Amino acid sequence: MCAHCGKHFVGTAANGNRYRYRYRYRYRYRYYTCYSRQRYGTNTCNAERLPADELDDAVLTALLICYERHDLIDQAIHDACGRAEATRGQQRAELDAVDAEITKTEQAVDRYLLAFETGDLPQAQCGDRIRTLGAKLAELRDRRTDLADSLEGLQPHAPSRDLLAELRARIKTTLDAGPNPGRKTVIEELVHKIHVVARDDIQPWFRLPPDSSDQKVRMHIDSVGPTGFEPVTSRV
Numbered sequence: 197m198c199a200h201c202g203k204h205f206v207g208t209a210a211n212g213n214r215y216r217y218r219y220r221y222r223y224r225y226r227y228y229t230c231y232s233r234q235r236y237g238t239n240t241c242n243a244e245r246l247p248a249d250e251l252d253d254a255v256l257t258a259l260l261i262c263y264e265r266h267d268l269i270d271q272a273i274h275d276a277c278g279r280a281e282a283t284r285g286q287q288r289a290e291l292d293a294v295d296a297e298i299t300k301t302e303q304a305v306d307r308y309l310l311a312f313e314t315g316d317l318p319q320a321q322c323g324d325r326i327r328t329l330g331a332k333l334a335e336l337r338d339r340r341t342d343l344a345d346s347l348e349g350l351q352p353h354a355p356s357r358d359l360l361a362e363l364r365a366r367i368k369t370t371l372d373a374g375p376n377p378g379r380k381t382v383i384e385e386l387v388h389k390i391h392v393v394a395r396d397d398i399q400p401w402f403r404l405p406p407d408s409s410d411q412k413v414r415m416h417i418d419s420v421g422p423t424g425f426e427p428v429t430s431r432v
Contacts, residue, residue, distance in 0.1 A: 197392065199392060200242070201240070201243070201299050203230055204231055204260070206229060206230075208228070209227065226247070229246075244395060252379050256379070259386060263333070263363055269355065270405060291343045297336055316358065355404055367386075386402055387401070
């Protein structure tokens with residue numbers, strides 16, 4: 197996410213020359229470019245292009261460090277529990293209100309049925325009203341089920357040490373393998389978002405493993421060095 201315009205970065209590429217042992221060869225540089233810059237030019241957004249391979253390395257390295265920092269994960273779970281408790285209070289109040297409305301609607305149905313049985317209301321009038329109340333009851337019960345399920349799943353849980361060790365091994369293997377399709381898979385699974393202010397101010401937000409209720413941990417990447425044709429700036 198670009199801090200300058202709020203748009204996402206997209207993958208772009210350019211061809212250039214590299215030299216090795218006096219030989220020149222063509223090389224394809226991969227970049228992440230802000231969508232506004234890519235689509236409308238630097239007059240709309242002057243965010244720098246970011247070298248894709250280097251940024252991927254930096255993000256995966258930060259992710260590996262994050263999963264080694266049990267204090268960060270414990271703090272994230274603690275914060276998530278506080279947010280979950282506030283949400284639970286709101287949902288419990290709504291659940292109580294839905295239960296009260298279900299009781300009220302059921303009592304109304306009983307009154308109409310009693311009025312029909314005693315002959316105080318004709319069948320047509322009573323039937324129409326009971327069908328309307330029955331539809332309302334169905335909606336209320338569906339909402340109650342959703343609320344009850346949501347309350348049950350709100351409590352975050354810390355990932356096990358074994359799971360974190362397994363993920364660290366997977367991340368390290370991905371890093372050691374260099375650029376490959378597996379990198380994209382790992383990043384999509386475990387990186388929630390990346391907030392880019394500049395090359396020296398990049399803040400990735402990482403997802404905790406699935407049994408942690410999808411909580412996020414933020415870290416900071418010091419810099420992504422210049423490569424390819426992007427001009428070097430004093431901030432790097």
